[in-house]
Amino acid sequence: MSRVQLKLALLGLLCLLSIAAALTFGPVDISPQQLLTCFTATCPTPVIDMVVYQVRVPRILVGLVAGMGLAIAGAILQNTTRNPLADPYLFGIVSGAGLGATIASITLANLLTLALPLAAFLGALFAVMIVVLIAKALQRMEQLLLAGVAVSFMLSAISQFLLYLGEPFATNRVLFWLMGSLARVELANFYVIAAVLVFALVVILGFHRHIDALLLGDESAASLGVDADKLRLMMLALCAALTATIVAYCGGIGFVGLMIPHIVRQLLGVTTIPLILGSMLVGGSFILWVDVIARTALENAEIPIGIITSATGSIFFLLIMYRTRKN
């Protein structure tokens, strides 16, 4: 077993322990013994059964795949654009989802359960399409990120104006939705996110050598027969679909895609396969623990998860900037 494999095995163990631990946290006290009976036989009471199977298990499973998806989307975007600050959210995905959510909140207030995730998903994809079209029109794919930031601002402005005109409660709904949460998820969401995640993994593993070649620079990649722009677009489309699916169900969980791959690079290096696997395991574990904080930090309330990820993420962001200054 090489060092990288050993580290990955340890990360895998961490992830499994996180899953088991996350099951034990929540406003309702359920002892580990009771939990074990739930999984080996039947739960002690119907209430515990409902809490475990209808609240905690879906939350943990969705949190796991959401964390994994966001982290690998960040890792792939950073590797293909060779930009340490690339993150799926910088391509306008969240502001697009926010615009979708805003329009749904104002026009379809009575069908929100169905309409909001769908509208958010479409909004996110719409944003990425606009970003790509702009970058293509400029004929400079390396300016994708800048185009993304500009589009983010534009879409946010449209959302804010619509909310300004609309009723105040719609503003609250959208604002809180954008803060992100795993409270609203159900098991069906897990299957959808997991399916997209598996598809993304298959594609990434299929192209992992091409992505590694991109790390050497566009010219070197071209000499190895890799079309850099095409690969970048394909990976962006993949990451957009993955992130948009996660945002649609969980709202805006910021900064995971940015910070997790950097931590994993310190541990496992930049090569695609270990980076992807490591990012998945660390990202999944990270979200599980953040959600534990969200569920248990306050006695009678939940903290939206996006607040916690963004707070830790922004400190991390500053640390990266500080390190790059020194190098």
Added chain:
Amino acid sequence: MKWYGILIRKASLVITLAAALLTAVSATARPQEGPRENTGLPRIIALAPHIVEMLYDVGAGGQIIGTTDFADYPEQAKDIPSIGNYVRLQLEKVITLQPDLIIAWKSGNPSDDLARLRQLGFEIVYSEPKTFSDIAKELRRFADLSGHSEQGQQVADDFLKQLEKIKESYRDKQSVTAFYELWSRPLTTVAKGSWPQQHLNICGAKNPFEQVSSPYPQVNIEQVLKTQIQLIIQPLSQNQKDREGFNWRDWPTIQAVKENNILTPDADALHRMTRRSLQALDKLCSDIDKVRRSYLSGI
């Protein structure tokens, strides 16, 4: 690539091990909060301060087993366990409480949490009072749902009688131009479709911003200076001790400021859609009437 597969194959084994490890950690269980009363009547979770207040009005206060933050009236309501706020509800707590009925506020509660609760099989009814007469309707409905029909009828009838009396008293009064300061930074007022606009209509106060398309528009002080404001209504809330009202003293050219006609009613009583809002309405109307009389007598 073989070792990736081996890792995955070992996953199930390790999960079992991890769970077994955790069983070694004994968790001390707090005693769960049980129902506050066992009367055979439905046990209710009320997800807004105005719903809690109305349930107390019809005699069902003792059946409330959970509510959201800020339910502070009547005094006993402060002892009801809280199960969340307007951002998030704690689903686990709701499940543990096993309510027979959840009364939710459609526009003020997180709709995704309510959707989850409905999926889990809880009965949810919505409260959405838009006018004073809706309050009477909801009092009746909540009374029927909680098993206090008779008291509910009585309370609702009294409410409508009082409302009619207030409307009657101020029906043909000469109108006073009033500016309603809902919020100071940014300066926000009310317009048609908002809750306080009804108060102004009933008390015979004319709102120069009534026709603005948004129900709670932000306004620029210049727009206020342009209109002839005879009275400023500046509701202040108990919950916002630190909230400063707009500093009208800086604008002595406004007639209301010059004459010192600035009313500061209790915002909680005025804005909460319950029986109490009628007393607040009555007081506001009589205060507005004092201002009206001062103008009529030419002071």
